[in-house]
Amino acid sequence: MSDEYKLSIDLKKTEQLKEHLKAIAKAIHNEFGYFCPSGGVKVPQDQSNDLSKSIWNTFYTSWRMEDFTRLDLRSVLNILKRNPYVMGCVYFLIIFTFVYLLTLFLYTKFFRNLIKSIRCKTCKRKKQRREQQESENKDVMENVKKRFFNIMTYVFLSSLICVLISLGIWFMISFFKTRNGIYMNVCHASTSIENFLTDRCSVGGNVVDSSCYSLEHMVNDTVSIVGQYQDIKTQIKTDMLVDQDRSVPLLANFVTAFENLKKLHGNVSRNNDILEKDYFHTYPVLTRLAQILEAVIREGDANLKHTQGTLDEAKEAVKGSFEEIDEVLGNKFRENMEKVNEQITNFNKSMNSIIHQYKIKQNIKKYTISILIVKLVLLIPPLLILIGLVVFIYLLVKGDIGNSSHFFLDLFGVFSAYFGFLTIVILLMGIILLSTSILGGTTCIIADRVLKNELNFDVLKDTTIDYCLKNENSPLISEDITKGIVDSMKYLDTAPMEKKVHEFNSYFKEMKKTFQENTRNFVNYMWVVITKPNGNKYIDGIHLENLRKSLLGTTITRDNVKFAQFNLWGIDEYLKYLNRYFFEGNHFALCFENDICERQEGKFNISFRSSINDGKYHTLRDRVRIGVRKEDLDNVVNLFIYKSKIRNEKMFSVEDLDSTIKGKIGWNEYTPRITKRRDENQKTSILRRYLVEDIENLNFNNVISFFEQIKQKFITLRDMIITKVRMLAKNTNCSRLVGEIHNLKNIYCNNVVLNMTILSIALITFSIISFFLWYSFLFFWLYYQMKMN
Known part of the structure; x- marks a missing residue:
């Protein structure tokens, strides 16, 4: 099995790796996405440390270094024991609980009988006091004071309860803020992990922000290195026909250029013939251009045959350059992908273990809802x-209840018992929250000092975090991994072949130079059309010599044209000259493609539809100046009718130059007018495009550049690998982790911590x-x- 085939298989495996990354990210999102807003969340950068500036910062100073030598339950308790706020609340809770349990004795029947027996011993004194009181009740002012x-x-009492309920509402508001803080913290942590695993925040382009650089980017960069190398190798093999028994087709453009020039020559000659035979006009520039093209084609064909065999020698020179790279690149690729795959597998196992063991989503939802329900239930009484x-105050003010009515007062004992119970429960909750916030604040302070390298722990020793804290600007990935790949890239020695090509190229450069010098002054005037001088029956039919010569210098444009050393008449100015020559005064005149003029008496508008047989023309013809031949006017008008036809009719075929244009085109499309440098019409001119592009293709620079491109592509590949690895090192810099x-x-x-501290203070105040x-x-x-007894 070849190294190239193995490399292709390894590239396909990376797709499975990326799918694995996306599956892990999806699992994390499914578990922790609940804590994120529906629109997603952007992980903020450079968050300020509000906790260190908070007035509650003194709550978190009860830790000692020895607490962290062996972090266990005893160490946690030691931190809490040293905190005066926690211990003050604990002592108060113990004392109050004891007192509260004692006061429950007051609500027993035994205590009520005791009060009654004590009161009976003094019943006489009470009776006297009641009689005195009844006497006093007669006094209205005294009664009002008591009420x-x-x-x-x-x-x-109502005000205290209102304050209590307000604190309860404040607690729930603070609890929601704390819950949202917990949600956002879980969300930010999970989002950061998702962003590290997959590309979730970049917006496209070649430059990726370091905060968006992910493991998926790393895999993609690695794949792009291998993929670009394979593309370069395939392209070179295709261009050089390395595995085929055929000649290298690098001269195909050269041959095509000659064929196109032949097409251009034929098209120009054919269409100029149409213009001369059917419209009695001619292209002066295209006539000269056809002659020059004929010479170029004749000389170029003779030299093209000498270059065809030069490229066949280069095919074998590129075969060995890829074999060593295939082996080295394949080994490096497989080695690093196996390491990444192993790390991803371990991370997936750890993440699944955490999700199933701690059930973070279910537990956070359960505890937050439970606390809210308990608080709401406790606030109902x-x-x-x-x-x-x-209601009692209202009835008392209204007078429906007297000062001696005590039906509602018996419930005060129940109220007192409930508020005592509420004090114990809420204070216990406050102590738990305060302890949690103090431990959290202690963690924040310790973490801040660790991040500033002011503290070190053995648990972090020789870890990636420890390395990055001490070397914040150092890369996590060494750039030396590219050394073996870069060293295996050898450049091709194409000097002998290039020397041969240069010999042939020198001739074509000289030929192009001559052609460009000959055409530079008039190539922008291909659109100029003048009256055909030879074999033109209308010119030949004019008797006046000066009129005949002037007509040969007229164009089909309205404005005058300066062409090389010639000044050509424009239609508008020339008609002024004709009208002065043929007619007396201003009432009778010829005009050209003028709708207003056509409606005026004594004037004849020349257009492509006009005819000298028109009645209006005959009326004008009869007004010709005495001594001027009317037949000369007829010939002039016929020539101008053909000028209008050239301007408006479609008579030229360019299908042989552009197969997409099936129908015929007009003069302004065939040769668009160019009035200044970089005119947009230069881009739309078919003739100019053929002329410029194909003449430029008459060189061997593409052959020379091909050999240079082979070397340059290897250099580009090498630089790409180095750039990708440097970018990888930059984007996985320790500063990002820190x-x-x-x-x-x-x-x-x-x-979380700051809001939890405020929440605990709210509970303690409650x-x-x-x-x-x-x-x-x-x-x-x-x-x-x-009093009642």
Whole structure:
């Protein structure tokens, strides 16, 4: 099996490799795409480190280096034990839980009987006080004060509950921000992995932004090196007919050029004959051009035969140049593709293991929804209590309930018990979130110092991350991998063949130079058409010699034309001359293709449809100046009718020059007028295109350049390989890996840790308000219990 065949098989295997990459990226997207917005997300670059500037940064300073010598549960607990905020909340939770459990004794029947027995010992004093109170109640101002005191008490409790509910709403808003931060962090991480695996963010073109450079790009670049080499090899073999027993067809363009010049000569001669015989006009430039082309064709044919055998010697010179490259390139390609495939397989196994073991999508969804539901459920009782207090205040203000009515006050004990329970639950949640955020913040600080090379850990030693942190501007891939391939490329020695070709080329250069000098001054005037001087019955029929000569210097254009050393009449100016000669005054005149003139009395408009038999013309003819022959006017008008026909009719065939043009074309298409340099009509002129292109093809430069191209293609291939590898090294530079870690770290710290810290503060504040509500309801419940009994 040849190295070339093996290389083709290996190239097909890369397609499977790319499909494998896309399958892995799709699996990651299916698992983690849930966390991304529907429109996708662009991984931000150069994220600022908001955590380090935050006022909450002091929360994350309780770590010590010894905590990371052996990172386990004890180390985590040590970090939390040193944090005064966590421990303060823990101590408060323990003390309050103990007190809360003790206060539950107050709601028992035994405690109520105890209050009642204590109160009975002082019932006489209470009776006196009640009698005094009833007496005082008669005082209206005193009654208003008591009612106002009761209302303010309930308003105070309602305000606390409103603050509590507001904090609960703030918590949910902060929770959504934190959840979105977690989503975005997972999304950014998965997107970065997808972008590394496959091309998902480049917009086309040869230059790929380093942030978009992916493993798929690496594979494509490698394939492009091999593919371009095979294209160059195939092209050279095809051009040189290496495996065929035929002559090298490099002179095909040369032969074709001669054939085209012969076609051009025949076409120009034929169409000029049509113009002279049928329209009594001629192309002066094309007549001269036909003579020059005839000489070029005659001399060129004689020298072409001497060059045909020169190229046959080059076929064997290129065969051996590819064999060594096939072997070296194939070995390098297979070696590196096997390594990439192995790494991709390992990564796929690790990713599948993580997805199935941790079930990140399901767990994040489950826990975030659970926390929200718990919070909503815990907020429902405070909302109901708030509604009850508002209704009670309303009835109290309205007067439907007196100061001595206490049907609602018995529930204060239940309210107090609930808010105590709420304090414990929310504070516990706050401590957990605060601990998590502190550990996360500690991770951010440690990661920041590691990324700045201020800290080193054994777990990172001799890893790619460690190497890149210490050598941020170093490439991950060595450029030396191209050495064996580049060294195997040898240039072809084509000097002897080039020398022979130069000998033949010198003649054709001299021939072209002579041709261009002969045609330079008039090639842009191929469109010029003048009256045919010889064998023209209309010219011969004119009696006046000066009129006859002047007609030979007229063109078919309206404006005058300066052609070489000749000044040719334009139709408009020449008609002025004719009208002065043939008619007296301005009332009678000839005009040319003028619709306005055609409608005027005493004037005759000449067009391609005109005829000297026209009645209007005969009227004008009768007005000819005395002494001027009317037959001369007839001949002049006939010539101008043919000028109009040349301008408007399609009489030239160019199918032999351009097979796409089946019908005949007119003068302005056959020879478009060129009025200045770089006129667009130069591009549309069939004759000029044949003339310029085919004369240029009469050289051996393409043969000489072919041998140079063979060498240049090897140089290009070598430079391409070096450029691709340098680009690969640049785009897989350590700075990109470090930058990705920086960005993901900042996104995590800013959007997750910082929001989680604020979330924990919201919970702790919520528990403090709940604590005050517990205390207030307990106090007022005890107060009213003592008072009621």
